[in-house]
Amino acid sequence: MTISADWYLGVAAVLFAIGTIGLLVRRNVLVMFMCVELMLNSANLTFVTFARTLNDIGGQVLVFFVLVVAAAEVVVGLGIVVAIFRRRASATADDLHLMKG
Amino acid sequence: MIATLLLVHLPAVLAVASHPSTVDVSVFAVASAIVLAGGVGVVVARNPVHAALMLVMTLFGVAVLFVLQRDDFLAAVQVIVYAGAIVVLFLFVIMFLGVDKEENLRVEPLRGQRPVAVALGLLALVGTLVLGSVSHWTTGAHAVSGPADAPGGNVALLGRSVFTTYLFPFEVTAALLVIAVVGAVVLARRPPATRPEGSPGAAAMPVPGSGEGGAEDADEGAPADAEAHPGTGAGEPDGTGEPDTAEKAPAAAGAAGATGQAAPDVTDAAQAAEGVAR
Numbered sequence: 001m002t003i004s005a006d007w008y009l010g011v012a013a014v015l016f017a018i019g020t021i022g023l024l025v026r027r028n029v030l031v032m033f034m035c036v037e038l039m040l041n042s043a044n045l046t047f048v049t050f051a052r053t054l055n056d057i058g059g060q061v062l063v064f065f066v067l068v069v070a071a072a073e074v075v076v077g078l079g080i081v082v083a084i085f086r087r088r089a090s091a092t093a094d095d096l097h098l099m100k101g
Numbered sequence: 102m103i104a105t106l107l108l109v110h111l112p113a114v115l116a117v118a119s120h121p122s123t124v125d126v127s128v129f130a131v132a133s134a135i136v137l138a139g140g141v142g143v144v145v146a147r148n149p150v151h152a153a154l155m156l157v158m159t160l161f162g163v164a165v166l167f168v169l170q171r172d173d174f175l176a177a178v179q180v181i182v183y184a185g186a187i188v189v190l191f192l193f194v195i196m197f198l199g200v201d202k203e204e205n206l207r208v209e210p211l212r213g214q215r216p217v218a219v220a221l222g223l224l225a226l227v228g229t230l231v232l233g234s235v236s237h238w239t240t241g242a243h244a245v246s247g248p249a250d251a252p253g254g255n256v257a258l259l260g261r262s263v264f265t266t267y268l269f270p271f272e273v274t275a276a277l278l279v280i281a282v283v284g285a286v287v288l289a290r291r292p293p294a295t296r297p298e299g300s301p302g303a304a305a306m307p308v309p310g311s312g313e314g315g316a317e318d319a320d321e322g323a324p325a326d327a328e329a330h331p332g333t334g335a336g337e338p339d340g341t342g343e344p345d346t347a348e349k350a351p352a353a354a355g356a357a358g359a360t361g362q363a364a365p366d367v368t369d370a371a372q373a374a375e376g377v378a379r
Contacts, residue, residue: 003121003129008166009233011133015140015159017226022144024218028204030149030195034156037187038140041163044175052170056244057262060255063175064263067182068274072281074187078194079288085198086292094210 008049016042027092029081033074040070128169136162147203153191160184171249174256 019038026032044063051059084096121129135158142155160183167176209215246266251258263271 003125013226013229014137017222018140018144021219021222025215028149031152034143034152038143045163045166048167048170048172051249055248055250057249057258058244058246060172060175060259061262061267067178071182071187072277074190075281075285078190079285082289
């Protein structure tokens with residue numbers, strides 16, 4: 001027998017919580033992006049676990065699409081960071097108050 | 102097979118539900134420790150480069166967990182795409198922007214925000230675990246995309262499913278990637294240099310049809326020469342470029358054939374202006 005699915009789900013939940021806390025705590029935009037990647041990986045782990053547990057390939061296909069969307073998201077997000085850095089010369093979320101009234 | 106979380110009965114899970122082999126248990130323990138340590142490292146690392154390397158550690162641990170669940174293809178893709186491409190992109194941007202200096206994590210800009218954030222995160226974690234252990238999340242509906250452990254191997258099954266059941270989402274993915282590439286190029290493009298302020302030629306510039314070039318190295322002699330050039334046409338605005346370049350580009354864009362894309366027109370205009378100025 002293999003490891004029960006509960007352990008994988010527990011690890012994924014803890015990883016998601018770590019990513020959430022990091023996203024809330026850190027102020028560097030790049031590190032915040034990395035915390036989003038942590039949360040995406042936790043979701044991927046959950047998908048794969050349920051794909052094995054329920055014997056359904058759909059979970060793995062969904063992880064495949066999540067990988068593609070994550071790659072696109074990172075590319076566009078880092079492009080935005082570069083564009084912001086050109087104007088503001090800082091990568092801290094506190095400085096992004098251009099839309100403040 | 103247990104589909105719900107039983108983390109509140111941790112010892113009973115291993116004793117009753119299944120008897121995993123020692124190799125499985127040890128690999129899972131090591132991989133989980135790597136994953137969680139890497140996650141904590143991303144959050145607490147002061148240097149963004151160290152955070153990126155910790156992220157690589159987490160991604161490798163997740164890949165090992167994928168392999169442990171007989172999911173070979175996604176483990177390979179995880180290592181190649183995530184650790185090979187995404188983290189390298191992170192590192193490239195960190196180095197490119199020069200933000201790889203230590204950040205002082207002791208400064209707390211919002212007073213009391215961190216304890217509240219940690220408390221909320223832990224509350225969400227506990228809530229997830231409790232909900233997962235007391236309720237049934239699976240509906241019992243039949244799979245539409247086939248079993249995960251049929252003979253033929255993981256790669257063949259995944260490929261068959263992607264190219265039959267999920268063919269349309271797969272093709273939409275291609276469009277998404279193209280859009281992402283174009284968006285990244287447009288976002289990270291260096292903006293055209295602004296013209297020197299206070300010069301009399303700058304005030305008289307917004308006349309349509311007097312194609313100036315609009316590029317970074319267009320000197321002051323370019324506008325008059327470009328205006329005197331007979332072949333610049335009426336200059337209908339194409340309207341797709343950025344506002345400051347689009348109103349300078351159309352004259353030469355009309356000469357260049359008005360392809361509708363802003364960036365090539367600007368370069369064509371710059372080349373035309375330079376050629377005329379010489």
